[in-house]
Amino acid sequence: MHYLDLSLANLHQEVDWLQIMSKLPSLSKLHLQGCKLGSMNPSLGFVNFTSLRVLNLSQNLFNHEIPYWFSNLSTGFLELDLGDNSLKGEIPPCILNIQKLEYLSLENNQLIGKIPESIGQAKNLLHLNLKANSFSGPIPSSIGNLSYLRELSLSNNQLNGTVPKSLGLLSNLVVLDITRNSLTGNIDEAHFTKLSELKFLTMSRTPLFFNVNSNWVPPFQLKYVSMNSCKIGPNFPVWLQMQRSLMVLRMSMSGISAKVPDWFWNWTLKIDTIDLSFNHIEGNIPDILLNSTFLNLRSNQFKGRLPQLSANVKVLNLANNSFSGPISLFLCQKMNRKNKLMVLDASNNLLSGELSQCLKYWQSLMHLNLGSNRLSGRIPYCVGSLVALQSLCLRNNNILGDIPPSLKKCSNLELIDLAENHLPIDIPLWIGEMTSLKILSLRSNGFRGHIPLQICQLSSLGVLDLANNSLSGLIPKCFNNIRTMTIPNNGTLPYFDSLGYHYEYGYYFETLKLVPKGNELDYEKNLKYVRMIDLSSNNLSGSIPIEIPALFQLKFLNLSRNNLTGKIPEKIGSMKELESIDLSRNHLSGEIPSSMSNLTSLSRLDLSYNNLSGRIPSSTQLQSFDAPNYIGNPQLCGDPLPQCYKIEEESFNRSIGKAKDDSENSSFYMGMGAGFMVGFWTICGVLFFNRAWRHAYFRFLENINVWVYVNMVPKMNWFVGRVKKLPP
Incomplete structure (x- = not known):
């Protein structure tokens, strides 16, 4: 047998696959791509592949270093593909000692270290693909010795330093890809001296300066050039x-x-x-x-x-x-x-x-x-x-x-964004028929009336933004029918594909402005991860529906600046994906539910200006927010607000002070009344039992009466007469 292709066959349980294959002495081409193989038996010191010319072990489950038995490959070995595994460690010298090697792919692994300078000894290489690893250090200048090289792919690594001018000696090079590295310095004419065959030039997202003369005549005719984020200007190339x-x-x-x-x-x-x-x-x-x-x-x-x-x-x-x-x-x-x-x-x-x-x-x-x-x-x-x-x-x-x-x-x-226009109408009921909708933004329009229950029919909805309108009535209880906000997700998978258009050489992503944490942000590629309800700045009333905590996948909830009453739902702590919640400037009452301490993903919380009371639940999360997020709730206490015992003490002191004042006032009036009674009955008792004092008292009153009649009555008569003589 000379050729064997078992690609995509499930060989996960075949532990001895390597020993079995080595018993085929005439085998020259072996393809085991995507077979779920778990190991290349790195402990083996020798494998008999003396006739092998092509070996493809890409897209398997290897999670170890490249084994040294590759040094036993025949001198006529030509192609090795170990891409898309989880290989670790550095490139072993045995790989580069394969004298006639033409094709080497180690892409998309976890290889580290520097690219060996000895790479220049593999002079028969036509294709070298090391992209998507963690290689560091400079590009070895010895690569310039690979005179037959047609493809050099080093993208998505951590390479640094300057690009060696020896790359300009690769006269057969067709593809040069150094995208997404940390390479620095200038790229000038010397880097392209002999690259007459170059067709694909890719050096995007690498901080290089493309510094060539304005009259430079390139030796190549490119089909594809990608130099995003390279410094080319200010002049047009x-x-x-x-x-x-x-x-x-x-x-x-x-x-x-x-x-x-x-x-x-x-x-x-x-x-x-x-x-x-x-x-x-x-x-x-x-x-x-x-x-x-x-x-x-x-x-x-x-x-x-x-x-x-x-x-x-x-x-x-x-x-x-x-x-x-x-x-x-x-x-x-x-x-x-x-x-x-x-x-x-x-x-x-x-x-x-x-x-x-x-x-x-x-x-x-x-x-x-x-x-x-x-x-x-x-x-x-x-x-x-x-x-x-x-x-x-x-x-x-x-x-x-x-x-x-x-x-x-x-x-x-899938997306309707009519925000910030002038649409003072009711939200149309037929909106519930648009079952493909994922994003609905109608904020800042003047929409009136109630939030239609038909919105709950939009089971794929991920963003509902109705903020800053004139909506009234109750918050619908049926929001828990929106499946994308309730179905469990591990938090890393997108809820839907990116909204946009993909083309062979490009893409377009839809952009949306949202206010998830109080500040307006642009969402593009990351829009597919957002789960948000914003009903802020309306005239909504009633309580927060107890069904809201069933929205397990919601990340941003804003119900601020409404007329909501009642308590915060007790089970709100089950919304563990919440990153921001704003319930400020309503009329909510009662205590903050203790379950809120379970919201470990919360980075923004605003409960200010309500009628909340009691102690703020103890948790590292809730105590991490500043006092302004709780102010405007006079009966609320606990870190970061004043401690509850202080409020209780102040309340106690006020009650004691009031009781003391009441007691003092009562004592004063009681004393005054008692004094009056004692004085009154003392005088009456003396006058009643002592005849001499009684006669003296009544003579005193008679004398006062005579004095008033003799002295005051004539004067009053004279005054009245003068008044009558005044002209009308």
């Missing part, structure tokens, strides 16, 4: 103009701040994918028909009208620029009516006017984001014809009127 075979250009976050040169747009007509996002590129897009399948110019300084598109364009991302003019000019352009566009993101620009009925010509749209512009008017009824639509974002415009019921025809919609 002129050498690109000489690349006539380029299909993919990715230079995001590369520090380019110049104006787009005149040659650029015509040059792009044959390029499939262009990503120049997050630079400071200036200028207008001329009146030509853009042709790239994937065009990302996000976060630059482009201005003027939106461009014309050919039917080839699938993704157009122009967000965060200064494009202006009526949106209808773009939607209604005759050439654009033939479009096949799947993604249109022109958010955060200066576009104006109404969304016209021309929206019906964009039937292929899956993601439409026109948020944060100056759009006005109503959402056109024809939006219901966009049946492929998965996300609709019109946030932060001046949209008026209502939400057209035709929108429910878009049964694939």
